[in-house]
Amino acid sequence: MHRLFTLASLSVSSLLLGLSATSAKADSYLDKCIAAGSGSSSHHYKCATEFMAREDKALNQTWRRVYGSLDDGIAKTALLEEQRAWIKYKDASCELYEDSAQFGSIGWSVSRPMCKIKVIQQRIRELEGYYKAIR
Incomplete structure (x- = not known):
């Protein structure tokens, strides 16, 4: 049983480390958090949600920069409407992984x-593209 748990922990760690390495933006804190942990699903979740919080902060900073650079008018209103729709999309995305019967503890x-995180990183890239077009 202990051997099975160890193998499962290694698989989850490999998956998380592999995903963090292929992300649009590397995050060394995620790797350090995983390496320092117990290998449990709850520890991996803690590390991943901390990473997500950092990406959310980067998104908010990018949003403020882009939105603040627009003059009041059609473009600013359109971007605000787009962001509101995107937030609904972000909130609904990836929820299928909550199905433990389908995906197990690795899912959630x-x-x-x-x-x-990948959805957030994609939005950051989109906003950065708008910023380049504005300037």
Whole structure:
């Protein structure tokens, strides 16, 4: 039983480390958090949600910069409407991983947060593209 738990922990760690390495934005804190942990699903979830919080902070900073650079008018209103729709999309995305019967504990602890992080990172890239076009 202990051997099975160890193998499962290694698989989850490999999955998380692999996902963090292929992310649009590397995060060394995620790797350190995982390495320092117990290998449990709850620890991986903690590390991934901390990573997601950092990406959310980067998104909010990017949003303020882009939105603040627009003059009042059609473009600013359109961007605000787009962001509101995107927030609904972000909130609904990746929720299929909550189905433990389908995905097990890796679904909610690893796959869901990493999926949401990729959604956030994609939005950051979109906003950065708008910023370049504005300037």
